[in-house]
Amino acid sequence: MAHIVVENLVKTFEVAERQAGMWGAVRGLVKRTHRTVQALDGVSFELQAGELVGYIGPNGAGKSTTVKTLAGILVPTSGRCEVLGRVPWKERTAHVKQLGVVFGQRTQLWWDLPVVESLELLRDIYGVTAVRYKAMLAELTERLSLGDLLDTPVRQLSLGQRMRCDLAASLLHEPPILFLDEPTIGLDAVSKLAVREFVQHLNRERGVTVILTTHDMDDIEALCTRVIVIGGGRILSDGTLDALRDRVTREHWLILDLEDETLELEDPDAEILRRDGRRVTLRFDPARVPTALLISRLTARYPVRDLFVQNPPIEEIIARLYREQAA
Amino acid sequence: MKGYLALIGARFRVLLQYRAAAAAGIGTQLFFGLIRVMIFQAFYRSSAHPQPMSYVDIVTYIWLGQAMLGLLPWNLDSDVQNMLRSGNVSYELVRPLDLYWHWYCRAFAMRVAPTLLRSVPVIALAMLFLGMQTPPSLASGLGWLLTTCGAVVLNCAFMMLVTVSLFWTLTGEGIQRAVLPLVYVFSGMLLPLAFWPAWMQPLLHFLPFRGMMDLPFRVYLGQVAPLQAVPEFGIQLLWTAAFIVAGRTLLARGTRRLVAQGG
Numbered sequence: 001m002a003h004i005v006v007e008n009l010v011k012t013f014e015v016a017e018r019q020a021g022m023w024g025a026v027r028g029l030v031k032r033t034h035r036t037v038q039a040l041d042g043v044s045f046e047l048q049a050g051e052l053v054g055y056i057g058p059n060g061a062g063k064s065t066t067v068k069t070l071a072g073i074l075v076p077t078s079g080r081c082e083v084l085g086r087v088p089w090k091e092r093t094a095h096v097k098q099l100g101v102v103f104g105q106r107t108q109l110w111w112d113l114p115v116v117e118s119l120e121l122l123r124d125i126y127g128v129t130a131v132r133y134k135a136m137l138a139e140l141t142e143r144l145s146l147g148d149l150l151d152t153p154v155r156q157l158s159l160g161q162r163m164r165c166d167l168a169a170s171l172l173h174e175p176p177i178l179f180l181d182e183p184t185i186g187l188d189a190v191s192k193l194a195v196r197e198f199v200q201h202l203n204r205e206r207g208v209t210v211i212l213t214t215h216d217m218d219d220i221e222a223l224c225t226r227v228i229v230i231g232g233g234r235i236l237s238d239g240t241l242d243a244l245r246d247r248v249t250r251e252h253w254l255i256l257d258l259e260d261e262t263l264e265l266e267d268p269d270a271e272i273l274r275r276d277g278r279r280v281t282l283r284f285d286p287a288r289v290p291t292a293l294l295i296s297r298l299t300a301r302y303p304v305r306d307l308f309v310q311n312p313p314i315e316e317i318i319a320r321l322y323r324e325q326a327a
Numbered sequence: 328m329k330g331y332l333a334l335i336g337a338r339f340r341v342l343l344q345y346r347a348a349a350a351a352g353i354g355t356q357l358f359f360g361l362i363r364v365m366i367f368q369a370f371y372r373s374s375a376h377p378q379p380m381s382y383v384d385i386v387t388y389i390w391l392g393q394a395m396l397g398l399l400p401w402n403l404d405s406d407v408q409n410m411l412r413s414g415n416v417s418y419e420l421v422r423p424l425d426l427y428w429h430w431y432c433r434a435f436a437m438r439v440a441p442t443l444l445r446s447v448p449v450i451a452l453a454m455l456f457l458g459m460q461t462p463p464s465l466a467s468g469l470g471w472l473l474t475t476c477g478a479v480v481l482n483c484a485f486m487m488l489v490t491v492s493l494f495w496t497l498t499g500e501g502i503q504r505a506v507l508p509l510v511y512v513f514s515g516m517l518l519p520l521a522f523w524p525a526w527m528q529p530l531l532h533f534l535p536f537r538g539m540m541d542l543p544f545r546v547y548l549g550q551v552a553p554l555q556a557v558p559e560f561g562i563q564l565l566w567t568a569a570f571i572v573a574g575r576t577l578l579a580r581g582t583r584r585l586v587a588q589g590g
Contacts, residue, residue, distance in 0.1 A: 073420045075583050097423045108418045112341045124333030125422055 003177060003209045004047040004070065009079035011040040011065050011233075039065040040076065041233035049176070052203040052210045054224035056217075058322050062233045063213040067179050070211070071101055083177065097126065100170035100208075104182035107162055108169050109154040115165045116150040119172060126173035133172065140168040143198055160191030167198060178202065180212045184219055196222050217314040229318065231325040241314070248317045248324075252291060253310050254282045259303035269294060278305070283312070330424055331432050338436030349444040352397075356449055360393035364457070379521035384548050387460045388519050390453035391544050397442035398479060399514060399539060400486035401507050403499050404430075404437055411493050426582065427575050430490060434483040463549040470556030474543040477563030481538050484570035491574050494581030515541030521550075535566035 014034045040062045047053060057063050068074040069081060072088030072095050081088060086095045102108075109118040123133045141147060144164040149157060157165065163183060170178065180199065184192045200223055202208045212223060220227060220241070227244055229237040237244050254270065258278045265272065269289035270282040284294055291309055298304065364386055371382045380388065407430060410416040419426060453459035462468040489506055493499045511517050513536035520531050520541045531537055542559055545551045551559065 068417060071417075071421050073417050092420070093423045093425065096421045099421060101418070101421045103417060106413075106415050106418060110337065110341065112344065113337065117337060117340070121333050121337045125330035125424060127329065127423075 001049055002046045003049045003051075003084060004045075004211075005080070005082045006046070006066070006070070007044050007080040009040050009043040009066070009069060009076050009081055010038075011062075011069065011074065011076045013037045013039055038233050040069070040079075042079070043230065043233070043235055045228055045235065045238055047209060047211070049209055050203070050207045051226060052199075052212065052224055054220040054227040055211055055213045055230065056215070056220060056227060056318060057230035057236075061230045063230060064181060066230070067181050067211065067213060071099060071179060072096055097173065098175050098177055100173070100175040100178040102163075102166050102170045102178075102180050102183050104163065104180070104185040107154065107166055109162070109165055111154050114151050114153055115146070115157070118154065118165075119150075119169060122169055122172050128173050132174070136172050136174065137168075140171060143201065144168055144194070160187050160194075163187060163191065163195060164198075167195065171202070175208070177209045178211075180210060180214075182214055183212070184214060184216050192216070192218070199223060217318065221314055229321055231322055234325075236321055236325050244321075245311060245314075245317055248320050249312060250285060250287060251283045251312060252286050253312055254284060254291075254294065254298075255308050255310065256280045256282070256298065256302075256304050257306040259305050263302060265298075265302055267294070267298060270298075331428055334424075334429065334432045335436050338433055339440045342436060342440035343444065345441075346444075349441065352441070352445050353448050356393040356396060356445065357452065360389055360449075360453070360457070363389045363393075380519060380548075380550075383458070383460060384550070385519065386458045387548060388544050390450065390457060390459040391547060392516055392540065394446035394449040394453070395442060395475070395540065395543075396516070397445060398438050398475075398482055399510055399516060400438070400482040400489070401503075401510050403486070403490060403493070403503055404433055407433065407490055408493060408499050412498070420582070427487065427571075427578050431483055431487055434486050434490070435479070438479060438482055438486075462547050464553065466553035467546060467549045470551070470553040471543050471547040473560050474538075474546050474556050474563065477560045477567075478539050478543050481535065481563045481567045481570070484567045484574065485535065485539070487574040488570050488577070491577045491581055494578070494584070510536060510539065513537065514539040515544065519544075521545075535570075538563040538566060 013036070015037050016032055016034055043062070043066060055063055055066065065074060069076050070083055070088060072092040075089045083095060084098055086098075088095045108122075109115060110121070113121075119137065122128075128136070141150070144167060146164060146168060149161050149165055152161075154162065154165070167183070178199075183199070184195055187195065196219060199210060199212070203210050203223075212219065214220065225240055227237070227239070227241055228235060229244070237247060239247075253273065256265075256279070258265070258280060261277050265280055267282070270284040273281040273283050275281070284291075295307065295309075299307070367382070367385050367389070371378065371385075378385075410419060419429065422429065450459065454461070462471060489499075489502055492502050496502055513520075513531065513534050515537060520528075520537055523531060538559070542551065542563070546553070546556045546559070
């Protein structure tokens with residue numbers, strides 16, 4: 001069953017514009033000029049139950065607007081949108097009961113209160129029974145190692161600790177759908193791994209449908225089989241990571257560690273991407289030159305200490321997609 | 328319902344943490360109360376005309392005003408202001424709560440919690456040392472309690488209307504400055520309404536602001552008969568209902584045009 005259906009979603013904002021300087025300010029008093037910003041320009045996709053989808057795009061592409069529309073926060077200008085059969089902004093209260101939301105840059109916990117009091121408040125707001133609450137809290141405490149944090153006021157938590165608590169807060173009512181808006185932003189490596197592992201667990205073990213927006217491509221590579229790329233309010237690509245790679249580029253990268261720093265290297269079928277001392281990164285098209293052939297040719301001609309082949313990092317792929325779209 | 332009560336409870340816990348602010352507030356209110364009493368003392372001594380209230384009554388009125396100052400709707404909830412400015416309002420909108428009542432509960436806690444904390448010591452000190460009187464009868468006291476409850480719901484509903492305007496103005500500085508003198512003057516905080524000229528009385532009587540302060544105080548003093556407090560309470564509720572309807576209508580429009588800032 002499709003959990004989420006989005007069809008031809010359009011959202012335009014009116015933004016008041018003011019010219020710079022004193023004169024601009026005075027003119028703004030008399031005459032306001034408005035600029036229309038097209039945040040979403042016909043976005044369509046469908047999500048099945050239990051999918052974990054990465055939703056990525058450059059800043060201002062429309063990621064958050066989509067998520068906020070799906071969450072019932074924003075009312076779109078036109079288009080259709082249904083989550084579990086409900087139109088989010090029309091049946092907001094019933095809709096949001098099925099939803100867990102984490103905005104990485106904000107917290108839903110009460111700043112002045114110990115974490116556990118925020119959780120108890122959310123329990124009452126969502127009408128979670130005492131029995132379910134106890135069970136969920138025990139599970140979340142274990143999975144997210146919240147033990148010592150629960151009695152700490154939120155303002156004293158580190159960012160990583162806070163994010164773990166925020167994740168717990170979004171899940172107390174056991175929502176079948178979870179929206180994560182940049183959940184790893186600003187986190188250290190250990191905290192990022194903890195968050196990823198937890199999200200993976202939720203998706204695999206509990207079958208929670210997850211939409212994850214992020215700028216961190218490691219998040220995407222670790223978690224998502226399906227990636228939707230958005231730019232300028234339109235969907236640029238929707239599919240598996242591999243399909244995305246194939247669409248944008250088939251090239252591989254060959255990374256060589258040479259014996260000698262000063263050695264000049266050249267090959268007709270490969271292009272030097274960068275060079276750091278001994279390390280040379282080459283890119284080539286495996287359709288034009290088989291990888292094995294290129295390696296044997298290069299190792300025969302140059303003294304190579306070590307080498308490996310890899311796909312271009314996902315950042316590179318995405319950046320290319322953004323540039324194509326902008327051009 | 329449980330969710331809303333839990334919200335009020337949590338806000339109370341947060342607000343009751345600020346004990347130093349409460350102590351400072353008590354000091355300030357006692358100080359300004361003394362000054363106001365002295366002004367009226369000078370006024371009564373220098374005037375031979377009969378005044379609309381006795382000196383004893385005015386002293387009690389002033390101390391009641393100092394004790395109940397926190398109930399007056401003169402300032403916005405800074406948390407809500409920040410939420411709208413920063414876009415954190417997003418989290419408020421993903422709760423399965425009606426946003427109006429959610430924020431009404433916040434407003435209720437914001438008015439009542441600090442006032443509970445401050446009014447008891449101010450009234451106790453004023454009664455013991457500063458000339459404040461008890462109500463003339465138990466019935467007047469009960470009428471005062473009733474109309475004070477009316478004032479609380481009225482004040483919150485009025486403040487919610489001001490809060491909702493933030494969806495259009497965002498900062499709320501301007502509207503706050505416009506609202507403050509209105510409330511201050513027409514509620515009786517600046518000067519008991521009885522002292523205003525006769526030609527103004529019909530207007531003062533009609534406006535909702537007297538229900539915020541002047542009315543409960545006059546019931547306390549016995550100037551409004553205890554039985555009369557019941558229909559007056561009805562008028563407070565009518566105004567409350569009007570503010571709620573207006574606030575909800577505007578909020579519905581405000582959330583539709585919402586541009587969740589940032590993020």
